[in-house]
Amino acid sequence: IRPMGRILEPLRRMGAAIEAEGEGERAPLAVRPARLTGIEYRSPVASAQVKSCLLLAGLSAEGRTAVHEPAASRDHTERILPAFGIPVERLPDGAAVTGGGRPRAAELTVPGDLSSAAFFLVAAALAEGSRLTVEGVGVNPTRTGVLDCLEAMGAEIERLGEREQGGEPVADLVVRGRGLAGIEIGGELMVRAIDEFPVLAVAACFAEGETLFRDAAELRVKESDRIAAMAEAIRAIGGEVEERPDGLVVHGRRHLPGGRVRSHGDHRVAMAMAVAAARCTGPVVVRDTACVDTSFPGFYRLLRAAAEA
Incomplete structure (x- = not known):
């Protein structure tokens, strides 16, 4: 089970109420309802998991959520969100979304991995x-x-x-x-x-x-x-x-x-x-x-x- 600290830390900065019950910030996780606020986050590592997690959380947050990375990581989330009607702001070193948008259903063909x-x-x-x-x-x-x-x-x-x-x-x-x-x-x-x-x-x-x-x-x-x-x-x-x-x-x-x-x-x-x-x-x-x-x-x-x- 992966340690979750590098995802939990920025989510908590957004206002998320999450407690890791496993050793070393690992699952299981206890999540309580909370009001999220967008943040400007500079990730210490290039991680599509961290970036995607914060962008998806940003859809339900108040204001703008921006993620900056030291190097370009995978951008599947940034590519697919517009297909569901969610605008994504591409940054020189990351991406950003603004909360409040409502995704719409879409039919997509997912490429082979x-x-x-x-x-x-x-x-x-x-x-x-x-x-x-x-x-x-x-x-x-x-x-x-x-x-x-x-x-x-x-x-x-x-x-x-x-x-x-x-x-x-x-x-x-x-x-x-x-x-x-x-x-x-x-x-x-x-x-x-x-x-x-x-x-x-x-x-x-x-x-x-x-x-x-x-x-x-x-x-x-x-x-x-x-x-x-x-x-x-x-x-x-x-x-x-x-x-x-x-x-x-x-x-x-x-x-x-x-x-x-x-x-x-x-x-x-x-x-x-x-x-x-x-x-x-x-x-x-x-x-x-x-x-x-x-x-x-x-x-x-x-x-x-x-x-x-």
Whole structure:
């Protein structure tokens, strides 16, 4: 369970009456009715979750709510609110809304999730000579860091049929497998690829040379400490990795022997290690995989079908 402090603090500044009953400002949360007032908030981290939470709260607050970020995070909320009749003010470093508006119903087509597609893109990129098409994937530029990373590592990725759905850019992605090489992933690129860190770490395991992940300290407060969880998982399958406070250094090898891995209840770790199994010479056993259903029911069935196609 994620710590909620970085969301609760600005909500309380708006007047929200919320108490975290779990240790370290974690759920369960007790919420009481309260009158909200808009605020000007400067987030210490680039977080779409924090930004979206405050913008949505701002719809019911008196006055204007503005969120400023140190770097651009995902902007799905800013893109979709106008479809429901809610004006969004785009700022150079964030977004703002004014309370009092009443959303109207709308019919939308939600694009395929790039974070979910990333597991298949990496699996195909690692399989030399393969060709895989993933249709109808959202390619919002605040989310395409994983594509930029894979292309920088040497993967060939083509975007076909680019179009717009629900205010979001969408494309069919075609990836062709060939050898990958290590790169450095940090700064703005890390922000745009933060959710894909586990599967990119798997790609790095089988890339030629060294891959450095930096500026990813927020991953220590996700569903698990993803930096520590991936370092442990990579070592468990025979890989070489150095853990750093804000990331990892992964030393690539062509194949790894496999082993038994703990997911730590984290869906992205579990799915990433399933992808790693395709390049291991022995079996990879991932413990606690029920968590995958939180974001991708049917993942293992689809992964098996893609491997057999």
